[in-house]
Amino acid sequence: MTNFALSVENLKVYYHTSGGPVKAVEGVSFNLSKGEKLGLVGESGSGKSTIALALMRSHKPPAIIEEGSINLGQTNLLDLSEENMRKTRLSGISMIPQGAMNSLNPVARIRKQVVDALSDHSFKFKKAERETFLRELMESVELDPKVLNLFPHELSGGMKQRVCIAISISLKPQVIIADEPTSALDVIVQRQVIETLSKVQEELGAACVLIGHDMGLMAQFADKIGIMYAGKLVEIGSVNDIFKNPTHPYTRLLIESLPDTKGKRPLIGIPGLPPSLLNLAPGCSFCLRIEKENRKEIPWVEISKDHFIQKCDICSDYGKVKTKK
Secondary structure (H helix, E strand, O other), X not given: OOOOOEEEEEEEEEEEEOOEEEEEEEEEEEEXXXXXXXXXXXXXXXXXXXXHHHHOOOOOOOEEEEEEEEEEXXXXXXXXXXXXXXXXXXXXXXXXOOOHHHHOOXXXXXHHHXXXXXXXXXXXXXXXXXXXXXXXXXXXXXXXXXXXXXXXXXXXXXHHHHHHHHHHHOOOOOEEEEEOOOOOOOHHHHHHHHHHHHHHHHHHOOEEEEEEOOHHHHHHHXXXXXXXXXXXXXXXXXXXXXXXXXXXXXXXXXXXXXXXXXXXXXXXXXXXXXXXXXXXXXXXXXXXXXXXXXXOOOOEEEEEOOEEEEOOOOOOOOOHHHOOO
């Protein structure tokens, strides 16, 4: 059995349509140790949020987890009954949603929403103990306990996101999933919220998966980064490996498209468009983007310790001439 806090093996999630299956996640595997932080990066539609929902088993039809395993410690979440999975959410694995305003009940005070989450997991204590717990929970995410008496619309965007973080850590889960938690915030508040998330995650010793587009925030937060493309994980490695030695052509182009703060240079976009995931053909998806074709199975290749890519013989050198040395 695995000793990882979270182990995902060959995860496949398809959205079934009248035209065929949309292969939103295709054969994704990764491991996270206790306290380790993984950043998942990729274009919109690459499968990042679908992975997050799969980890929480929160998909609704037509989405179906076709294959694979999601092990939380020694437990395969896909083997749990609906009731046991409900109990595992928040207590074993929790999720910080992308839109805090849409996640919080607009007509209920923050206190009631936190207490409801605890009560749903049979977490009972006396009134004095409850108030101490709630106060310490708010302070752990750097909020004044007076926030408990307010409605969501009375809070700023950053405060609402901190409330969502507080609820997600209230039962001290082993794994925290953060699905673009700063996407609706300005850059200063983004950094503050990420620092708060990092602090509480380290205090809990929980593993964390951060999903987003901001490579700067990823470099600040994550221990390792996974690059998603067309439903597949095409490269994974430490932050240093990904930024100093990007090896998959898509990773190289993704990093090359970032502004350079040290000098002026033309911004280089990524040519073409991602392929449709509807009835996606086997083989290298990036080849389809650059009008090439490779229908063979693409192997995982170890570049260095814990740094892997899906290496295609046809497109592996694409973009190297554009990469800044």
